[in-house]
Amino acid sequence: MIYIGIPVLGISGFWSGLKEQSLISYAKSLNGEENFLLSIINETVPKEFDSLYVPVESLINNYYPLIVLGLIIIAVFNVVRAKYFGRIKVQYPGSEVVSISKGTSILEASKIAKIPHQSMCGGKGRCSTCRVKVVSAQRSLPTPNAYEKKSIDRIGLEEDIRLACQLRPTSDLSVIPLVNPQNSLERVTNPVSLSGKEKETAILFIDLRNFTKLSEKKLPYDVVYILNKYYSVCGKIIESNLGRIDKFIGDGIMAIFDSSGEIGENCRNAVRAASEISENMNSLNGQMKIEFSEDIRFGMGIHAGDTIVGLMGYGKKFTETAVGDNVNVASRLEELTKTYTCELVISRYVADKAKLNLGKFNSNLVKIRGRKESMEILSISNAAEIKL
Ligand code: FES
Incomplete structure (x- = not known):
């Protein structure tokens, strides 16, 4: 607040002084009209300031270079003070010690000293990969800020575990980074995607019902045939609605819709895909009944929100995937179809985002595992009936 407030006040003071000075100079340069303008100026300046007004003006005019010099000295003094006095020592494992000025975070300290330190969200307090264990501290640590508190509450960190990007120590301390800083993904060509990117996406989960039972009754090659038919129906529809298959999970599919920068568009694409899948699965089932005397039943769940999208994997195996609380919610919604x-x-x-006509569907408030608040959901018995 101080860092922003002081310069803003300084600049506005300087600006208003400049305007006043130019008005006075203009008034003085006029013949005849000067008395009128000066009278306006004098009226705006309270009488009590009359005695101060001229001295301040002449003070600025006469001592301007000295004032500038004074400001430069203060700035240099501050730099020297920050560099050589009141420094804080951060000790890392292996006795490495980094000296930082007040206000520097532990993550910044690691960067200054080129000590490898994980920071998947780039120091925004949105992950916990930068967390450190504070082994000892000269004085008590500053209390966690709002970002850090949110993470602590969410993942339940112990008192001595802090987020390095948010912790700005006020005294010497010793820390141990807790997440392995040697990123085994370094060899991948696009390091930016390794850290993931926060994106608002719509997630669709599809899962077959009683598939284990069905596969027990069928020959393995028949199972492969049925699965491939179902994958192909869903895959084509997902792609034609600008989504992409994130992964096949046994007989389940997770699809991501993030082609548009507008979440409403992504939600509409996901809902349209679900509707078309329902329609096409009905025709596939007609075929399955004839060929295997079986039909395929399935459930789908869609949720949207912020997710982290990035490359994840190990060694040479990487896939771009989305992770986060909202992905888990989409999966839970699919389970709720049972x-x-x-x-x-x-x-x-x-x-709401897809602008569906809500009156047509059943709405319920449900508790979602892992979430404190209840969530309003809509259950749709025949998704093919959804018209966008
Ligand atoms: S780097 Fe993500 S919380 Fe610190």
């Missing part, structure tokens, strides 16, 4: 015996469950957020 509870509500319906084809599709979507969050109210998705329905």
